Amino acid sequence: MTRPSRIEAVLFDFDGTLCDTESRNIDLVRGILNRMGCPVTDEELFSLSGGDDRVTVPPLLERYGSSYTIDDYEAERDGCYRTYAEADLALEPGARELIEDLRARGVAVGLVSTTVARCILTALDRLRILGLFDVVVCGDMVSRRKPDPEPYLRALELLGAEASAAVAFEDSTPGTAAAVASGCHTIAYNQLALDQDQSAADEVIDSFVGLSL
Template sequence: MSVPELPAAVLWDMDGTLVDTEPYWFAAETELVGRFGGTWTHEQAISLVGSGLRDGARVLQDQGVRMTVDEIVGWQTDFVTERLVAPLPWRPGALALLSSLREADVPTALVTMSIRRMAEAVAAAVPFGGFDVVVAGDDVERPKPDPQAYLRAAELLGVDVTACVAIEDSPPGLAAAVASGAATIGVPHQAGLPEGDRWRLWPTLVGRGLEDLCAVADELAGSRG
């Protein structure tokens, strides 16, 4: 029986994939719009899932928030970070899968549109030192769905992105990962994800291991070939 080839690296989205921060972002958006006399619906919040914070800030400005983009991003990040207290709300199965990757010496990167100080705080909270590289929203010029963040993560790790597996939960993140060339797994959470030939959907990370990642990578590599 042949041993499956390990991914060159596994690239993880953060919000909604590794840790369940989306309810905090929703609350931040609702409170901020409310402070300026507006209303913010759940549907509007869902529409921003996975987007760059600066893009989201411009949407909030359109809803009447009279603050600069940088002020909005900073305020939201403070709001969410203050609520990320131990134990963090890890997504089901995420830490177990991440731990199996560390045990197998598979390189990992955290690839998020949250700003670096928040991303580093979450990465530091992983009890076994989960990530070799962190690429945050303020490290790139073009947010997801552009693939720049994933391409940067692969570059920092010194690997071919097409030999990597990416894990995402949002439509912009899924699009970014697929466009980068990584074998992509979507794990829907707050926002629905479409079926497609160029990625695979898992309902949860619970029970998933390294062999499952290898199988997806092999399958998608075959479909690309």
């Protein structure tokens, strides 16, 4: 799919796209799963990126014969909140400039994440960029998370934009699948991607610096 000739909205994933939270979250999750008797491999950890924990984690617990449940895991992980509240976060180079340019041109800008709102809003506030988004859709604001297209369709609905006139930036396999299924022109950002299949994307980039839409 070629880029829309007229762009009404641009939607961004957060983790691994706008900000390098994924590597920190992976380290935190590795420690939790190890304590639960799951000596997971890097491949297994990377497969969790961008997905719904209640779908992806139970098979891991079962595979390793862990006595812990998904509820135990979620209570311990707490949405990886420590990453968003305490880690040294920074936007990817060129991301702020791209978003500010879009807003100056009257293009609606949204953020679409599988991560829960408590974490995302904390990070956006710490980065001083919450006001740059016209809409924020998080994982606990929808009934079906990525790879289902619902989060993207919800953001488009709130913005009053058509998917045929929208661009989405993603990094993960589930996120890319969700954006593509929503009908958005999908650009995969691979600078931070952790062993993700981005082949379904319409474009792949490795930097936001100098990018113009």
